[in-house]
Amino acid sequence: IAGITQAPTSQILAAGRRMTLRCTQDMRHNAMYWYRQDLGLGLRLIHYSNTAGTTGKGEVPDGYSVSRANTDDFPLTLASAVPSQTSVYFCASSEGPGNFLSGYTFGSGTRLTVV
């Protein structure tokens, strides 16, 4: 089934540890995104990539990094996790130019708890 796969589904992480959240899509979408969802704050954009080889910062990029070595994969790395990064993380993708109104396809999310 075409879509986005996120791994792990959930994780408890000690503060200070490094963690990479994985995201893979099989739809050949050009653009990919990472959002975090927090109660009362909705979905906030962390980083995005318009096409393989390019990345950009979203609303809340601090403490996170991304890479886009190919079209399908868009990992999100927390270099040194802090408790405020406890959240549900969603990866998303979209087709690209001219598709503003078709929306994103979201993954099922990764629930991360930093203790």
Added chain:
Amino acid sequence: DQQVKQNSPSLSVQEGRISILNCDYTNSMFDYFLWYKKYPAEGPTFLISISSIKDKNEDGRFTVFLNKSAKHLSLHIVPSQPGDSAVYFCAASREPAGTYKYIFGTGTRLKVLA
């Protein structure tokens, strides 16, 4: 600074009646607007969209209305069904073609009572 606001955190509606979910935005440069539905433990799913050149878009039971002068959009669900119970997010984009970044509201939890 919340550019996209959903001021009602929750809404309860009787089955068969109309559900109206509201969204306000502050940036007059927003050109494209989307609504997403989210069930627990799942990712958001795209529901309906509208561009600023229109004031209404309809898809089955779902209609989105856009009032640019008031910087307000709303989602109408008629008739509401128990399966519509979910969290609804509105999202807006002000980026020119090529970046596709949407800013999301905080969500409204809709409960449709049987």
